[in-house]
Amino acid sequence: MATLQTSTLSAIRSQQNQLLNDWIDGLEASGATRNLKEQDLKQQTSEFLSLIVNGLERDSGQNIAAAGWDEIRQFLEKLSHSRALLGQDSHQTANFIFALKGPLFNLLQREYKDNPATLAEQLWEISELLDALGMHTIRTFQKSRESVIKRQQEELLELSTPVVKLWDGVLALPMIGTLDSQRTQVVMESLLQRIVDTGSEIAIIDITGVPTVDTLVAQHLLKTVTAIRLMGADCIISGVRPQIAQTIVHLGLDLQGVVTKANLADALKLALTRLGLNVTKAV
Structure with missing residues (x-):
């Protein structure tokens, strides 16, 4: 099974600022930043990218249920809950993750332009990881949304039955x-x-x-x-x-x-x- 190359991690670390700028531009273009404050978006994107780099440096593998991905799972659960409270849907929330693919793919294409086999291998690894994180985000968002709806229904019931x-x-x-x-x-x-x-x-x-x-x-x-x-x-x-x-x-x-x-x-x-x-x- 292929793994991420050391050169891939080095490229991500050295190009973090450019990745963040391209990522945020993509999010804004897709409408995924609705109801979000600019400062909060910058903080969330920066923290998420740092957590990915940390997880990859620990060689945590592709299984996001592993202990090496604990911090990023907790981050995504907190993110999903906050997005549910803001009234965003699951598509907008998951797009926070998937919008990072474009900037990362562009970076890898520049890094491995002379090595197509390694490029394909590294693109697959990054894609698999982001897909898994995106699916985890959707699952946690749905649970958070259901919790919010249930609480709202209970509050409405209480308001509709005043003693x-x-x-x-x-x-x-x-x-x-x-x-x-x-x-x-x-x-x-x-x-x-x-x-x-x-x-x-x-x-x-x-x-x-x-x-x-x-x-x-x-x-x-x-x-x-x-x-x-x-x-x-x-x-x-x-x-x-x-x-x-x-x-x-x-x-x-x-x-x-x-x-x-x-x-x-x-x-x-x-x-x-x-x-x-x-x-x-x-x-």
Whole structure:
């Protein structure tokens, strides 16, 4: 198996500044520098090229999973995560690596212009290494992007299910949109935690903003009601519109033992009554 020649490493070391300038020009021409600060780009390209040279000098081979490439793998993982946060796609991120091929190939062509066999051999070695690093970058980018998307989805779920304190001992959870298993889990966790934090005795789940109630949605509601009761609190479901009531009856869903009200005002009135409070208009 061919290996990189000492003369190849010497050429890369001696021409690092020119390689960096050509590399950055190529990145800018391809649009891979979108949302990147000039100083950050210069720092990243310089660090990456230095890490490649260090790895090659240690004769780390082409297996980038080897210990000799630990530093460059960590660099690429950090790079991928930062690019995902900046909103770049996998193509732009991987192109950071692949854009280095052109300047390196030009350098090798000048170095081995009189030795075609060695030139082909060295081009292959460099190409194989950069391809492996590029694929590693794509894999880590995808993982980072998935992590960012998952966190954003969780934050949106939390924002879409705010737990509101209506009165001392009374919490309300206005639901908007469709209920699914993931959202139900977030609802239960946030609501149960608020019950513990506030010591509330009654929780009102308002489904005025829930477009439809089917068997699955009803099951999710019942699970939430059961969890609330296990915490020693009571639960009232408000916002049961005529259409939803008809759907529940048509599906034959069993909501026995669950107190329901047509609107949030009626639910709050019932909650206050259960707390022994009576609200009247001031004369």
